[in-house]
Amino acid sequence: MKTGIVKDARYLEHITPDYHPENHHRLEVIYGMLNEGNMAGRFVEVVPRFATKEEIELIHTSDYVSRVAATADKPHTMLDPDTHTSPKSYDAAKLAVGGVLESIDRVIASEIDNSFALVRPPGHHAESNKGMGFCLFNNVAIGARYAIERHSLERILVVDWDLHHGNGTQNAFYDDPRVLYFSTHQFPYYPGTGGFDEIGRGKGGGFTVNVPLSGGQGDSDYIQIFKRILKPISLQFKPQLVLVSAGFDTYFRDPLGSMNVTPKGFARLTRLLLEIADRNCQGRIVFALEGGYNLEGLKESVKAVLKELRGDSTLTEEEMDVENVSSPSVDSVIDRVAGVHKGFWRFITV
Numbered sequence: 001m002k003t004g005i006v007k008d009a010r011y012l013e014h015i016t017p018d019y020h021p022e023n024h025h026r027l028e029v030i031y032g033m034l035n036e037g038n039m040a041g042r043f044v045e046v047v048p049r050f051a052t053k054e055e056i057e058l059i060h061t062s063d064y065v066s067r068v069a070a071t072a073d074k075p076h077t078m079l080d081p082d083t084h085t086s087p088k089s090y091d092a093a094k095l096a097v098g099g100v101l102e103s104i105d106r107v108i109a110s111e112i113d114n115s116f117a118l119v120r121p122p123g124h125h126a127e128s129n130k131g132m133g134f135c136l137f138n139n140v141a142i143g144a145r146y147a148i149e150r151h152s153l154e155r156i157l158v159v160d161w162d163l164h165h166g167n168g169t170q171n172a173f174y175d176d177p178r179v180l181y182f183s184t185h186q187f188p189y190y191p192g193t194g195g196f197d198e199i200g201r202g203k204g205g206g207f208t209v210n211v212p213l214s215g216g217q218g219d220s221d222y223i224q225i226f227k228r229i230l231k232p233i234s235l236q237f238k239p240q241l242v243l244v245s246a247g248f249d250t251y252f253r254d255p256l257g258s259m260n261v262t263p264k265g266f267a268r269l270t271r272l273l274l275e276i277a278d279r280n281c282q283g284r285i286v287f288a289l290e291g292g293y294n295l296e297g298l299k300e301s302v303k304a305v306l307k308e309l310r311g312d313s314t315l316t317e318e319e320m321d322v323e324n325v326s327s328p329s330v331d332s333v334i335d336r337v338a339g340v341h342k343g344f345w346r347f348i349t350v
C-alpha cells in the first residue's frame, strides 16, 4: 500500500504556553518516530499547502476567519480560555487544513491509497463562528465539505474516535445527510455535547451517531462498538470517502482521559476502518490528528495506525482472531444506540 503522511515543521510554530497539553512536543515525538529505522522512507510525503480563505469558509464564517487572521504576528492571544495563538498560529492552522485537503486530493486521484495528516492545531471542536478546545479551524469538517464541493462526492463518513465529542463537526453537518458523523467519546465530559439523542435534524436525521461512554472502556469495548454499530451503518450508508478524526487521548495513560485503549487497540480499530473503506470506496481513507497528550502513547499509537495503513500490520493472526467480549455496560450502550437509530439503520451482523 502507498500511504501518505503530512508532516511539516511549520506545525510546530503554533506555540502554546508551557503548561498546555496541546503543544509542539506532540508532533516532535511523532516526527521523530517517523525517522526510526523501521519507519523511515516507507511513506509518501504529502506536501501541505495553505488552505485558501474560500476553502476555510466552507465551514467557518468570514468574520471568524478574519478574527483568526488578525492574531498573526501578535505575541499571544486567546480565542477561548483553552485556545491560544502565537504569531504563526494562523499560518499553522491554514496549513493544517491544507494538509487534510491535499491528502484528500491525492487519495481521490489514486496517487496514494490512504493518508495520515499529522497536523496541529487540531480541529474537531472548532465551530463555524468560534475556536475552542485547542482547535482553530475544523480540519476534518472543511475536508468533508471540500470533498463534496471539489470532488462532487455525495456521501462522506466521518469517524471521530477522539476522547472528546467533536461538537464542531457534528454541528457543521447536523442537518446534512451527505456527511455521516460517528463519534465515540467520554460523556458527560468536555465539551458537553454528544448524547444518545443527538441524531441529526431534518434530512440529516440518523446521520449523526453518538456513542457516549462513561470512562474506563478499553480495546475490546471499542472493537465491539465499531463492529456492532459503525460497521452495519457504514455498509448501508456506502461512503465514497472515509475521514477519521484520530485523537489518541483515549490511550490508557492519557492525562486528560480515563479510557483504556492501547496501541494494539488503535491498530485493530484501524483494521476495521480499512475494511469499511475497502468494501465501500476502494479503501479511500484519510486520517487527521486530533488530541492525544501522553507523548509515549501518541508515538506508539500513531505508529501502530500507520503500520496498518501501510498493510504492514503489527497484529498477529492470534490477536486478530481473539474473541473479544465487551463489558455489560458497553453492551447496554450499544443496545441504546441501536434503539435510538433503529428507524434509520438495520443492525444486523455483517
Ligand SMILES: [Zn+2]
Pocket (backbone or CB within 6 Å): 162, 163, 164, 247, 249, 290, 291, 292
Ligand atoms: Zn480530545
